[in-house]
Amino acid sequence: MLAVTFLDRIGSGLWASVSVLYFTYVSHLSAAQVGALAAIAGAAGIAGAPLGGRIADRLPLTHVLVGLQLLRALASFALLTTDHYGLLVAYSALGALGDRAASILTKLYATRVAGADRVRYQAINRTASNAGWALGGLAAAAALTLGTTTAYRWLLSGDALSFVLVALLTLTCAEPPSPSRVAATAEDTPRTRPRSPWRDRTYLAYVGTETVLFLDDTYFKVGLPLWIAHTPGVPHGLAPLLLVLNSVLVVAFQVPLSRFGATTDASRRLLLPLSAVFAAGGLAMTLSATGDPLRATCLLTVAAALFTLAEMLHATISWELSVALAPDDAQGAYLGVHGLAQAAQRSLGPLAVTAALALGPLGWTALGTTIALTCGIQHRLIRDRLRPAPLSVPTATVSEH
Template identity: 45%
Template sequence: MLWINLVDKTGSGLWFSVTALYFVVVGGLSTGATGLLLGIGGAFGLAGPPLAGRLADRVPLTRVLLAVQILRGASSLLLLFWHGFWPLLPLVALGSFGERSASVLTKLFAARVAGGDRARYQAIQRTVVNLGYTIGGLAASAALAVGSTAVYRGLLLGDGLSFVAVALLVARCAEPPSATRTVAVHPVAGKEAGTGKGAGTAAAASTPAPAQTPVTAPAPAPANPWRDPGYLGYAALDSVMFLYGAALSVGLPLWIVTRTTAPHGLAAAVFVVNTVIVVFCQVRLSRYGRSPRIAAGALRHVAVWFAVCGATAALAVVHAPWAATLSVIGCAVAVTVVEMIQSAVSWELSVSLAPADAQGAYVGVHGLAQSAERCVGPLLMTSAVLAGGPLGWLVFGAVLAAAALLQRRLVLRRLDRLGAAASPTPLSVAPITVSEQ
């Protein structure tokens, strides 16, 4: 799965940095229409996590992931042949749906394979993901130096082919084990009774009458995350905390260019700072996700770093360029620390707070948190945070810090109520029986 993530994110790195430019230069759209296209397409992605998670509880996860990767590859490659808003919209929507579905399915696959060591596995996976984005982003930057239509098409083609390669890799993956998956073997008649003349008759004579099968009560229906207010509240607060992504990708670059005296080149450098820190520190900080209670305790650290993020961004309006530069870099570091700790915490809690018989459905609902941030985050950053100036950043940091502290209280209360142990809850899917003939 690590190789799958590396190939996937390398292809995505080729595309993410030129998405808007492609639709303007090649697709023939205005900047306003491009924003509307990406916004509506992103909204369709909201349906991906809950549907994919529920399917993963009912059918083999690898089959669902394979279908999703094929969908992503097809939608990307078809973009090469279509122009205009309405022809492009369904393809962008399908691509967004596939991307968010794949994110949840990959998370479930990794958690089932890693078991109790899933926090460390997640950290390694995030390191690989950032490495893939870096490789793809650097390749895209070099290609954009040419800036021709053929280059844009080539980057999109590379993204589409990466999904084809990922689908081939997924097809070779074995289904991850499940603690509740059982195998019932049905022997072929006559094979156990011996061989030779009269063996069948002897077997028939010696075989006892089958015992009467006891009548058992039907298994209870799996838990429904949409009727679990505690988990929904946890996921809603996570959607607020995930706004750090919009701060890094939208808010901080625009803040640098429009309101500070820092060099404009820092708008691109913040991504380098983010990637380098994640590659070198994510595995070490995975300790914050070793158990549900450790993860809940780490939310206090997250709250502090959120406050630091808002304060350093607000200070960047100072007139001295060197001071503005240091403030911007400090904000980028704070956001990155938040990302590393909160990702480990979110990974652990989204799995361990879910019932064992419906973890796919629950994790799918949790996947809506990040999907919602992608839809709302950019608009919120431009219309509220940046418009509010330094005060907007201070309020932003304070609100996210409050969300982290509130989530900590909610999680600890849920753990106490459920009597959760300090060790992680084993991941499983709804019990199924596989018949082998």
């Protein structure tokens, strides 16, 4: 499954780093249309996690994953066939649905096969994922030096073909045992029903704050490329290169940084420096609007590094707290709800980022400050719910890119 993740991320790196530029220069969409398209696709993706999980409870997990990868390939190939805005939105939404479902089920597969070593396995999986992103981003940057429509189309084709290869590789993976069926067989007393996360107001509020903190994902996929596209003198090839920088930094420092959140109390305390990093990243984006291409390029690189640091710190915090705040008998259900935070930000995030862009340079300072304040809100919100010790092995901490 690590090879599956690696190939999947190569394809995604080819497309994610240039998708905004593709829709802008090949499909000739405006910034508002690109933002709306990303938001609608993100909204469709929200349904992917619960829908994919429900199907996986009834069918073999590997078979469901193969179907989802083929769905993603079909959606990507379909984008090549039209410049009609409505169809581009529909195909993007279909791809997002398959993407979010496949992401959740890949984690489910890892959880089932790794057992007690799931955290370390996820760390290795995270390394493979970001290495794939880096290779895909480098290939995209090289292709963009051509600056032709054909180059953009080849990158999208490469993304689609990667999903076909991933589907074939998944067919070779063994089907993992389903712990839910084992639990159902061992159930003794029906009155010991696990708590529902949908009735836990504190946890739902926590997931709401997580939706805001996951905005670093939209920053790299939508905000940064759009800002580069509309900043005079800055080369368009900088966008995929900064995605490569993001991936390289995560591969190098995700595991070492996770030690700073080795306990639940440490993870909560880490929210305060995280808020400062988010604020500094927004300020660096504002300062990049200098009119000088070289200075703008340097400041955009600093901003990308700061948002990458924020991503890694939040990964450490999020993995630990999402488990620590969940009751022992319902961790699966709670983590499933937590997973919706990232899907939700993929819908709402593009709107927030494009709104910041529309406000001009100061919009980035406002966005960074908003995320920083949300860190403070989460820090106080979870204070009375934290447990004295972490529930997961704290040697490595992982979040999805």
